[in-house]
Amino acid sequence: MLLAIISxxxxxxxxxxxxxxxxxxxxxxxxxSLGDVVGYGADPDECARxxxxxxxxxxxxxxxxxxxxxLDLNSFSPAAAAAVRWTQRSAAAETxxxxxxxxxxxxxxxxxxxxxxxxxPVWEYVLWAEQxxxxxxxxxxxxxxxxxxxxxxxxxxxxxxTDGAQADVGASAEIGEDRWLxxxxxVGQPRDRDPRAAWLELDTDAWIARWWRVxxxxxxxxxxxxxxxxxxxxGRRLYSGQ
Ligand code: ZN
Numbered sequence: 001m002l003l004a005i006i007s008x009x010x011x012x013x014x015x016x017x018x019x020x021x022x023x024x025x026x027x028x029x030x031x032x033s034l035g036d037v038v039g040y041g042a043d044p045d046e047c048a049r050x051x052x053x054x055x056x057x058x059x060x061x062x063x064x065x066x067x068x069x070x071l072d073l074n075s076f077s078p079a080a081a082a083a084v085r086w087t088q089r090s091a092a093a094e095t096x097x098x099x100x101x102x103x104x105x106x107x108x109x110x111x112x113x114x115x116x117x118x119x120x121p122v123w124e125y126v127l128w129a130e131q132x133x134x135x136x137x138x139x140x141x142x143x144x145x146x147x148x149x150x151x152x153x154x155x156x157x158x159x160x161x162t163d164g165a166q167a168d169v170g171a172s173a174e175i176g177e178d179r180w181l182x183x184x185x186x187v188g189q190p191r192d193r194d195p196r197a198a199w200l201e202l203d204t205d206a207w208i209a210r211w212w213r214v215x216x217x218x219x220x221x222x223x224x225x226x227x228x229x230x231x232x233x234x235g236r237r238l239y240s241g242q
Contacts, residue, residue: 002027003111005184005200007034007147009051010063011041011087012188012238013224015197016050018216019187023199026212032057034147035104035115038091039063040083040189040234042224047188048095060102061115061148062122067091068100075123079231086230107140110204114139116148118181125149126181133162136179143180145202151192152185152200152211166192167211176207185211188221195241 004023009016023031033055038044040063051058065071066084073081104121106113117124118139126132126146132155136144155164158178167173167185175182185198196213203209222235 001029001110001204003202003204004028004031005034005145005202006031006055006187007115007184008036008061008150008186008188009033009038009041009047010036010186010188011038011044011047012197012221013041013043013046014217014220015188015214016047018214019197019199020050020054022212022214026201028201030056032113032145033059034113034145034184035059035061035102036063036147037061037099038067038087038095039080040230041221042228042230044087044091045095048091048098052098057106057109057113058102059106059113059115059121060099060104064099064102065104065122068096071122079233082231083234086228090228110141111202112139112141112144114144114146117146118144126155126183127151127153129155129162129164132164132181133157136162136181139179139181142178143175143182143207145200146181146183147186149183149191150186150189151183152198153183154209155181157181169194169196169211169213172208172210174207175209180209182209185213189238190241193241195239
């Protein structure tokens with residue numbers, strides 16, 4: 001099966017639309033979302049509607065759970081907490097209902113999915129090989145997908161131990177052997193100093209992963225954030241991709 005993996009959309013509608021157009025141009029069998037549909041950005045309802053319509057598999061992330069009122073907002077940065085509160089006030093009932101029906105992990109497919117990590121599907125940022133090695137021990141399937149850090153990454157555990165690296169744009173990896181933990185990067189708020197929206201193509205027949213980036217209308221996302229009265233920095237950071 002040819003999959004498009006998206007994650008950390010964060011209510012950035014222009015970024016999501018650009019990624020969906022790119023995915024449609026490539027042509028895939030299914031779209032899977034790793035969560036954090038809302039938070040930070042100004043278009044929670046339209047993003048949730050598109051994810052609900054388009055994604056065959058969909059997880060909930062920590063920002064989504066924050067909006068549901070099920071996480072202490074002291075664990076978020078001040079700007080992130082402000083965006084969660086704004087989303088609680090602004091989001092449609094359909095959006096909240098949709099998020100409430102999702103889980104932060106799904107181990108029922110050929111590839112396992114976790115919003116954050118196999119060890120802690122809600123909060124753990126997997127950024128280092130030693131940490132990834134412990135997570136890979138716990139993952140339910142040979143290949144797992146994670147989001148949350150907003151950085152396109154891969155970790156591979158074989159006979160020689162566990163190694164990992166940031167994934168370059170357009171890079172591909174043959175994942176037919178060993179145990180892999182793969183992050184597509186973020187659609188709506190990249191943090192690897194590349195402002196373009198990220199998605200991952202995953203071929204589970206040929207076992208090839210390919211990381212893509214898509215330019216989008218950042219001005220439009222920033223204007224929506226300003227119009228919503230959300231903290232300025234949430235818009236500014238989109239231009240630098242961090
Ligand atoms: Zn996120």
